[in-house]
Amino acid sequence: MTSLDPRAPLVLDTRELGRRPGSQREVELTVPAPAQLGIEVLSVPEGAPVELDLRLEAVMEGVLLTGTATADLAGECVRCLQPIVDEVHVDLQELYVYPDQHDKAAEHDDSDLDDETSRLEDDLLDLEPLLRDAVVLALPFQPLCMDDCPGLCTECGARLADDPDHAHDAPIDPRWAGLQQLTQDQQD
Numbered sequence: 001m002t003s004l005d006p007r008a009p010l011v012l013d014t015r016e017l018g019r020r021p022g023s024q025r026e027v028e029l030t031v032p033a034p035a036q037l038g039i040e041v042l043s044v045p046e047g048a049p050v051e052l053d054l055r056l057e058a059v060m061e062g063v064l065l066t067g068t069a070t071a072d073l074a075g076e077c078v079r080c081l082q083p084i085v086d087e088v089h090v091d092l093q094e095l096y097v098y099p100d101q102h103d104k105a106a107e108h109d110d111s112d113l114d115d116e117t118s119r120l121e122d123d124l125l126d127l128e129p130l131l132r133d134a135v136v137l138a139l140p141f142q143p144l145c146m147d148d149c150p151g152l153c154t155e156c157g158a159r160l161a162d163d164p165d166h167a168h169d170a171p172i173d174p175r176w177a178g179l180q181q182l183t184q185d186q187q188d
């Protein structure tokens, strides 16, 4: 396991809580978004501000983090490819367990703690995995510019929402097109 960089924007220092259960600290900060925060079609642009409003509270097993994260989103509608500008607001909650707590639990074969457990390293916690999971869960699976986006015209690719009465001359039915070809061949 690589150790955490205390200068990384999403790594928080909990040392001043002093491992005294009940001691707590409010943290408000704005950090640049890491790359690929979101899903392919909708995400927080890399480097865009992510506003964090957090509370760190020492409990018996570790440090409990609660709070919110807010950031702007940019993406495109999966039906008509129109740019989407939106905002994401997520609740965060995670218990970061002291490393020695984990060892103790392992001795007692405590199945509450497994590889998924977030841990403190040298009193530092890494917010990034939590933030990533929360943002991805909050995003729509298929972002749309509006709920009933009609998408693009299959004939010419025009955005139908811009032109609801959009119409083309009736295309030649492919079955008749085949016949027409046949008649022409016979005439040659």
Ligand SMILES: [Zn+2]
Residues within 6 Å of the ligand: 077, 078, 079, 080, 081, 082, 144, 145, 146, 149, 150, 151
């Ligand atoms: Zn759309």
Ligand SMILES: [Zn+2]
Residues within 6 Å of the ligand: 153, 154, 155, 156, 157, 158, 166, 167, 168
């Ligand atoms: Zn068209």
